[in-house]
Amino acid sequence: xxxxxxxxxxxxxxxxxxxxxxxxxxxxxxxxxxxxxxxxxxxxxxxxxxxxxxxxxxxxxxxxxxxxxxxxxxxxxxxxxxxxxxxxxxxxxxxxxxxxxxxxxxxxxxxxxxxxxxxxxxxxxxxxxxxxxxxxxxxxxxxxxxxxxxxxxxxxxxxxxxxxxxxxxxxxxxxxxxxxxxxxxxxxxxxxxxxxxxxxxxxxxxxxxxxxxxxxxxxxxxxxxxxxxxxxxxxxxxxxxxxxxxxxxxxxxxxxxxxxxxxxxxx
Ligand code: MLT
Numbered sequence: 001x002x003x004x005x006x007x008x009x010x011x012x013x014x015x016x017x018x019x020x021x022x023x024x025x026x027x028x029x030x031x032x033x034x035x036x037x038x039x040x041x042x043x044x045x046x047x048x049x050x051x052x053x054x055x056x057x058x059x060x061x062x063x064x065x066x067x068x069x070x071x072x073x074x075x076x077x078x079x080x081x082x083x084x085x086x087x088x089x090x091x092x093x094x095x096x097x098x099x100x101x102x103x104x105x106x107x108x109x110x111x112x113x114x115x116x117x118x119x120x121x122x123x124x125x126x127x128x129x130x131x132x133x134x135x136x137x138x139x140x141x142x143x144x145x146x147x148x149x150x151x152x153x154x155x156x157x158x159x160x161x162x163x164x165x166x167x168x169x170x171x172x173x174x175x176x177x178x179x180x181x182x183x184x185x186x187x188x189x190x191x192x193x194x195x196x197x198x199x200x201x202x203x204x205x206x207x208x209x210x211x212x213x214x215x216x217x218x219x220x221x222x223x224x225x226x227x228x229x230x231x232x233x234x235x236x237x238x239x240x241x242x243x244x245x246x247x248x249x250x251x252x253x254x255x256x257x258x259x260x261x262x263x264x265x266x267x
Contacts, residue, residue, distance in 0.1 A: 001047045003054075008085045013064025015078050017055040021047025024115070024267035025091040027079065028054040029099030031121075032188050033150060033177040035061030038096070038248060042259055050263060053091075055082055057102060059184025070187040072105035072195045079106055083113065092266040094118040094259055097219065097245065098188065104198040107205065116208040116266025118259065121245050123220045124228055126197035135193040139186055146182040150174060159216040159244035169249050203232055210262040211237035212247060212255060219245040 003020035018036055020043060028039040036054035043052045056063035058070040058078060066074065079102065083091060092115045095103035100122025107114050127135065141149045154174045155163045163170065202209050213225050222239060229235055238258050240251050247255040 001044070003043060003047070003052070006085075007062075008081050010064075010078050010081050011066045013066055014062075015055070015058075015064075015082060016062035017053055017082050018043075019051065019053050019086065021049070021051050023050040024263075025051045025053065025086070025088045026263045027083070027091050027093050027103075028052065029057060029079070029093065029095040029102050030054070030060065031097035031099050032192070033060070033153065033180055033185070034096065034173075035176065037061070037176070039094075041248070041252065042256060045256065046260075046263065050267070051088075053082065053086065055079060057099065057188075059187050060180055065181060065183045065187055068183070068187055069190040069194070070184075071191045072101045073109070075102040075191070076106035076109055080110065089113060090115050092116040092118070092263050094120055094262065095122055096120045096248070097122050098192060101192060101195050101198075104201055105195070108196075108198060108201045111206065114205070114207045116210070116262065117202075117205065118210045118212065118262040118266075119202075120212045120255070120259070121214050121217055121220060121247055122211075123225060124198045124202045125224065126195055127193055132193050135189050139189050142182060142185050142189070146185055147178060149185070150177045150180070153177075157219060157245040158250060159214075159218070159242065162244055162250050166246075166249055173249075199228055202228070202235060205234075208262075208266055209235045210258070210265075211235065212258045212262075213237060213239045214243040214245055214247055214250075215239050215241050216243060217245045
């Protein structure tokens with residue numbers, strides 16, 4: 001089933017998203033330097049049973065930049081605009097990395113609209129001091145040369161051993177990511193840097209939460225997630241063996257099992 005491309009007006013610009021299928025709604029949110037097209041492979045497998053939305057977050061894909069900082073709250077507000085337009089009152093979220101941070105901001109603001117939350121290679125924790133310093137360095141690099149920042153960053157999302165195996169996919173990802181504007185990259189880095197810790201959101205979530213975790217994720221380490229899960233036995237999770245941060249590419253089928261499990265159990 002092919003998806004329909006849509007836009008809504010938001011804060012003087014446009015938010016772009018795709019919709020396909022009928023049934024309980026599942027909203028996919030991509031990560032940093034990605035866009036809604038990353039979900040195509042899963043979208044096609046789900047849209048005969050679910051209404052699937054994939055949203056381009058601010059400054060990514062075909063969605064406008066709305067300022068110098070895209071906070072997770074601003075991104076969540078834009079997501080709300082899309083859901084209102086689609087007349088959806090309760091949805092399941094699958095958020096990859098930064099997309100998970102946005103889903104958490106949404107969940108904090110609008111818990112009654114949550115059917116379930118799948119944190120896909122993502123975390124509920126805020127940036128550490130070291131990570132914030134890394135963001136500042138990244139912002140300086142982007143200001144100097146955004147293209148070289150993108151070319152350098154994409155392979156680092158993969159498990160080192162997978163960087164050769166997925167050479168072609170990395171090349172394709174780089175060319176997609178190179179279409180992200182300098183302002184879009186900086187605004188997302190600034191937004192991620194100042195995001196709140198939302199462990200409390202998952203601790204008291206009245207809806208199901210499922211983590212998909214990469215055993216070898218170089219961006220969001222396994223042990224950091226295991227610490228978050230320690231006092232939260234109500235949260236389900238799956239560690240994908242040998243996988244880096246890009247599970248939808250590095251372990252597509254294992255991740256499909258998890259996404260399927262999550263959205264089916266949420267609905
Ligand atoms: C992402 O993949 O969305 C980012 O790498 C997440 C992050 O930098 O925290």
